[in-house]
Amino acid sequence: MTSAIGISPSVSLLQGEAVVRGACPHDCPDTCALLTTVRDGIAIKVSGNPDHQPTDGVLCNKVSKYTERTYSPDRLLQPLRRAGPKGSGRYEPVSWDDALEDIAARLAAIAARDPEAIVPYSYAGTMGLVQGESIAARFFNRLGASMLDRTICSSAGGEGLAQTLGGKVGMKVEFFAEAKLILIWGSNSIASNLHFWRLAQAAKRNGAKLVCIDPRRSETAEKCHEHVQLRPGTDAALALAMMHELVVNDWLDHDYIARHTTGWEGLRERALRWTPERAAAVCGIDAAQIRSLARDWGTTRPAAIRVNYGMQRVRGGGNAVRAVACLPALTGAWRDRAGGVLLSSSGTFPVDRAALQRPDLLAGRAPRTINMITIGDDVLRDASPEFGPRIEALVVYNSNPVAVAPESSKVVAGFAREDLFTVVLEHFRTDTADYADYILPATTQLEHWDVHLAYGHTDVLLNRPAIAPVGQARSNTQVFRDLARHMGFTDECFSETDESLCRKAYGTRIDFDELLARGFASLPVADAPFANGGFPTASGKCEFFSEALARQGMDGLPDHVPNYELAGSSPRFPLAMISPPARNFLNSTFVNVQSLRDIEGEPVLEIHAQDAMARGITTGMEVRVFNDRGEYRCKAEVSPRARPGVVNGLGIWWRKFGLNGTNVNELTSQKLTDMGRGPVFYDCLVEVQAA
Numbered sequence: 001m002t003s004a005i006g007i008s009p010s011v012s013l014l015q016g017e018a019v020v021r022g023a024c025p026h027d028c029p030d031t032c033a034l035l036t037t038v039r040d041g042i043a044i045k046v047s048g049n050p051d052h053q054p055t056d057g058v059l060c061n062k063v064s065k066y067t068e069r070t071y072s073p074d075r076l077l078q079p080l081r082r083a084g085p086k087g088s089g090r091y092e093p094v095s096w097d098d099a100l101e102d103i104a105a106r107l108a109a110i111a112a113r114d115p116e117a118i119v120p121y122s123y124a125g126t127m128g129l130v131q132g133e134s135i136a137a138r139f140f141n142r143l144g145a146s147m148l149d150r151t152i153c154s155s156a157g158g159e160g161l162a163q164t165l166g167g168k169v170g171m172k173v174e175f176f177a178e179a180k181l182i183l184i185w186g187s188n189s190i191a192s193n194l195h196f197w198r199l200a201q202a203a204k205r206n207g208a209k210l211v212c213i214d215p216r217r218s219e220t221a222e223k224c225h226e227h228v229q230l231r232p233g234t235d236a237a238l239a240l241a242m243m244h245e246l247v248v249n250d251w252l253d254h255d256y257i258a259r260h261t262t263g264w265e266g267l268r269e270r271a272l273r274w275t276p277e278r279a280a281a282v283c284g285i286d287a288a289q290i291r292s293l294a295r296d297w298g299t300t301r302p303a304a305i306r307v308n309y310g311m312q313r314v315r316g317g318g319n320a321v322r323a324v325a326c327l328p329a330l331t332g333a334w335r336d337r338a339g340g341v342l343l344s345s346s347g348t349f350p351v352d353r354a355a356l357q358r359p360d361l362l363a364g365r366a367p368r369t370i371n372m373i374t375i376g377d378d379v380l381r382d383a384s385p386e387f388g389p390r391i392e393a394l395v396v397y398n399s400n401p402v403a404v405a406p407e408s409s410k411v412v413a414g415f416a417r418e419d420l421f422t423v424v425l426e427h428f429r430t431d432t433a434d435y436a437d438y439i440l441p442a443t444t445q446l447e448h449w450d451v452h453l454a455y456g457h458t459d460v461l462l463n464r465p466a467i468a469p470v471g472q473a474r475s476n477t478q479v480f481r482d483l484a485r486h487m488g489f490t491d492e493c494f495s496e497t498d499e500s501l502c503r504k505a506y507g508t509r510i511d512f513d514e515l516l517a518r519g520f521a522s523l524p525v526a527d528a529p530f531a532n533g534g535f536p537t538a539s540g541k542c543e544f545f546s547e548a549l550a551r552q553g554m555d556g557l558p559d560h561v562p563n564y565e566l567a568g569s570s571p572r573f574p575l576a577m578i579s580p581p582a583r584n585f586l587n588s589t590f591v592n593v594q595s596l597r598d599i600e601g602e603p604v605l606e607i608h609a610q611d612a613m614a615r616g617i618t619t620g621m622e623v624r625v626f627n628d629r630g631e632y633r634c635k636a637e638v639s640p641r642a643r644p645g646v647v648n649g650l651g652i653w654w655r656k657f658g659l660n661g662t663n664v665n666e667l668t669s670q671k672l673t674d675m676g677r678g679p680v681f682y683d684c685l686v687e688v689q690a691a
Ligand SMILES: Nc1nc2c(c(=O)[nH]1)N[C@H]1C(S)=C(S)[C@@H](COP(=O)(O)OP(=O)(O)OC[C@H]3O[C@@H](n4cnc5c(=O)[nH]c(N)nc54)[C@H](O)[C@@H]3O)O[C@H]1N2
Pocket: 027, 028, 029, 153, 185, 186, 187, 188, 189, 191, 192, 193, 213, 214, 215, 216, 218, 231, 232, 233, 234, 235, 308, 309, 310, 311, 312, 314, 578, 580, 581, 582, 583, 584, 585, 586, 587, 588, 682
């Protein structure tokens, strides 16, 4: 018997096979609709739902292996308590009740002194709205714990977009297939946005030109018609020089500019200062290539830009996104449904976060905010009037900060503090779990309810549990409900079920019955949302000039902001390092899945032949990559994927699988971007030597 009704089968009742509808939880723009085949209570296959258009029946290599991850022999199956020094990896099993009681007692004792000494640390291990910040947020709000600024990925670009277009909004992804020109800007789509790449391929078959703008000759760059291989952190200079060409050749839509933009005179003046020659010197490319790119952009319709987050992980990341986001308004590209720009669609989703997170539980308190990027410094910081109390407890869920946060040596030193109380909710013994006082086994997406938004399309997805929790695993929501009970929090909101939370996320703005029946529901979004302006900014226009930025004392117009660690500025560390994702990992998730790690092999550093030769480095050689923050060892790959002067350290390996127990984040810095308080992972100078 096979059914696709999507009803979550209860293990005892299940006879034969069922197919359960779900959603991929990972931090990926594609948010695929999953179909899990369950036989006798065991998930035997996970595939893409062919009825869901953005998924189109296809999953990436990582998630098509989901059962391997779910049933991995390394999966955490019971609560563990530390039984040796921090970081020693020695743990003993403990019952849920004992663990919860002790954790609650320890947190209560700290909270009695100062609840802000407790810090939640979470990100997008699951992007689910329920297993992310629902009961967890209620718990920390009720406690009065420190707030966490969840900035580690997209906040610089998000802020750049908000100050230009008004939010994380853009063109509808499906119409990229109809474009005649697509700029893939700061995105290795084949690796990190596969379902967009399929649309770009369709456009290519229809005669579209594809251009990739990326310092790395990525898998995507090599399949585009043209590759603009600029230096990291120079995208705003390139965009401004394109504007220069649009102005001097009058490839402008004057009517669109007059009606639907602000600050044109100022932007025009600034662009005129960015000749292609000036930008070429900054970007490290030919002026002729900039001219031809501008000509393509100025003279092709429909023309579309897929920006992704690569360009905003540098000091000037917010400005870079602003500059690029101005380009469609200049040429009126928004008039076509296959024209405009897309960075993230997540701002389109009408999520009722207050209903999920209950900020009212703060009851008038305004706890301090810790930026997740500077956790390395902050966990080592003493109490002070500016900082507040020393961090005494960390509760980590949906994240692996010891591997993913910058300047790991400090993160590790902080997490190793014997006087820090750390609880980690996880599927596996990650680098972070190794420093926990308690490790609590979490359910995976196949085992719990959730509801999703997406940042690469505009459909809401529902995830139903397909199997019972593996071992003694509990969902994040259940753990925070349990902890609330042990802390004596009697508020009714701590007994709300996951299914009720799923309904609450969108309230009446989504037909929940449709979600239950199909597994997904599309938001009503206009085909060409900004054809007649109507941007969600204060002015309703595309803001070339942002009053809001000017009021904060910042430049109201986009500009090129050079990297903190500018290539060529340091004789000791002459190479710029970027650390984009490896194709078969998702951030640090999947690194422990053997079949995927086998494909990635070992941690590598791609280096251009010229830079390799100057250092006597050949492919396969173990190298030391270092700067004043630390040292990372990996294997060199002399490769045309690297441009001269730039090395690519693909991420994000677990430290424990690294050659010397570190990963690329040993080298990255905790500095913040121009806007959005974001990370500067790709603004990092290093030197490389044979080990
Ligand atoms: N397979 C896989 N998929 C993923 C992820 C993963 O780890 N693995 N991560 C997920 C997450 S969390 C996110 S945020 C998204 C990220 O999605 P994207 O932003 O598309 O991420 P990347 O594939 O890292 O693309 C970044 C590209 O930007 C390039 N780049 C680096 N610096 C610059 C620069 O200064 N300018 C320009 N123009 N390009 C630059 C890099 O070389 C890389 O090819 O992907 C998601 N999808």
